[in-house]
Amino acid sequence: MLELDVKVININLPSGHKLLKECRPMYEYSWFIQRIKEYLTTGWTRDTAITQAVKDCRAEGIMAEFMREHGSEVVNMLYTQWNYDDAVEVEREEAYEDGREAGITIGRAEGKAEGKIEGKIEEKRQVIYTFLELLGEIPEDIRRRIEEEQDGETLKKWYMAAPNTTSFGEFRRCMNDVL
Numbered sequence: 001m002l003e004l005d006v007k008v009i010n011i012n013l014p015s016g017h018k019l020l021k022e023c024r025p026m027y028e029y030s031w032f033i034q035r036i037k038e039y040l041t042t043g044w045t046r047d048t049a050i051t052q053a054v055k056d057c058r059a060e061g062i063m064a065e066f067m068r069e070h071g072s073e074v075v076n077m078l079y080t081q082w083n084y085d086d087a088v089e090v091e092r093e094e095a096y097e098d099g100r101e102a103g104i105t106i107g108r109a110e111g112k113a114e115g116k117i118e119g120k121i122e123e124k125r126q127v128i129y130t131f132l133e134l135l136g137e138i139p140e141d142i143r144r145r146i147e148e149e150q151d152g153e154t155l156k157k158w159y160m161a162a163p164n165t166t167s168f169g170e171f172r173r174c175m176n177d178v179l
Contacts, residue, residue, distance in 0.1 A: 028063045117152075124155035131162035132171065139168055145175060 009019055011026055013034040020027045035056055039049035057067050125146050132138050149155055158175060165171040 025063070025066075028057075031062055032057055121150065121152055121155060124152065124159050127159040128155070128162045131159070131165070132168070135165070135168060135171075142168060142171065142175070 009017055011017060011020060011030045013020075013030045020030060032053055035053040036049050039052055040046065044052070054067060057063050128146055129138065129143075132142070146155075146158070149158075158171075161174040162171065165174065
């Protein structure tokens with residue numbers, strides 16, 4: 001196990017920290033970053049602000065040697081850093097959209113399957129009604145029981161019995177026998 005104490009130093013301008021006074025490269029780096037922030041707050045685009053800050057460094061002699069040797073790398077690195085938050089946000093949006101689309105697809109598939117089952121049950125009810133209507137007006141208790149029944153196998157037994165039934169009483173007994 002390791003316990004670690006870390007001292008955090010604010011090197012943003014104008015913090016006035018003694019490190020910035022004692023270490024010229026650190027001051028120049030802070031100056032460069034501050035310049036980018038200033039341009040951004042005035043409404044400049046990120047890319048324009050970074051490019052202009054690099055030009056300002058060259059004009060002011062800030063990080064001159066480093067900018068001469070690595071200027072394009074600095075710009076590319078900053079584009080990447082400044083883009084990180086944008087990239088994370090885009091990734092979140094894409095993940096949300098992917099999840100949403102997957103949910104819709106799954107929901108549709110489940111809905112279709114459920115609809116097929118309900119359709120088959122309703123089809124069995126209609127077959128029963130078709131045969132029972134040959135006997136006359138279907139009594140409300142029989143109609144209600146057929147509508148309330150959700151088990152496909154029970155409905156299948158009833159519609160197999162319905163064509164051979166000669167009365168509603170006989171069909172009621174058939175319904176009770178199936179249970």
